[in-house]
Amino acid sequence: MIKMMRNIVWNFKKYRFLMNELISRDFKVKYKRSVLGVVWSLLYPILMMIVMAVVFSQMFKFKVEGQNYLVYLMTGIIMFNYFSEASNNGMTSIVVNFGLLNKVYIPKYIFPLSKCLFVGINFLLTLIPWIGLIAASYFGLGEYVCHFNIYFLLLPYVFLCLFIFTVGISFLLSAVSVLLRDMFYIYGIILMIWQYVTPVFYSIQIIPESLQKIFKLNPLYQFLEGARVIVVNGHAPSGTLLLTMGLWAVGMLLVGAIVFKKNQDKFIYYI
Secondary structure, X not given: OHHHHHXXXXXXXXXXXXXXXXXXXXXXXXXXXXXXXXXXXXXXXXXXXXXXXXXHHHHOOOOOOOOOHHHHHHHHHHHHHHHHHHHHHHHHHHHHOHHHHOOOOOXXXXXXXXXXHHHHHHHHHHHHHHHHHHHHHHHOOOOOOOOOOHHHHHHHHHHHHHHHHHHHHHHHHHHHHHHOOOHHHHHHHHHHHHHHHOOOOOOHHHOOHHHHHHHOOOHHHHHHHHHHHHHHHOOOOOHHHHHHHHHHHHHXXXXXXXXXXXXXXXXXXXX
């Protein structure tokens, strides 16, 4: 395991230029001929939050007792959107870049990793309107105020756990999708179900107590809960929650890396 990590770090340094080029290419492709460009990264979560807030808080009367629902909602949106977009892009990364893989030797894991990093940059941009929303709660936006506090220093750990978990999922999906192209369609359905069983726009308290323990097994629930405890509730996550997030992240990375490494030499026979 230690030897594998050393090889990854060495390859990361060696192919850093390629990584930068892949990320730069993704930016150019995504925002090509777009008038607003990266501004969409700022606008999208805000627009999504407004739509979902109107639908769920006004039409379906969803709310979270004692918490600012707008901040609660946007926290779920930006974190789940990162996972959804990064894992989707990571899944297709090997198949899409097969022409490049077929010409020169490149460590194959660089492709799903570069997708997660690229979407991660967009995620960092979405934190700007998110922080603005938190600040706006001081001026009456939402029913409750969200206070900036010392526990915000734990947010990088929460986001890092989400990133590592997503990289692990991307390794797993990119390997499986080469061998089974149906995964492109299957994963779309899985993501849709995953979004509804993750409390992005609702509180887990509305779930019957008998089912709450099952819902809490969802790793994305753990990551969202960790961020919301800090931002919305204003206190530090429990040690158990912090440990659980770390275990999910490292565990998924190990599973994804093992599956990817075991099958990467077979990719050329299936693409």
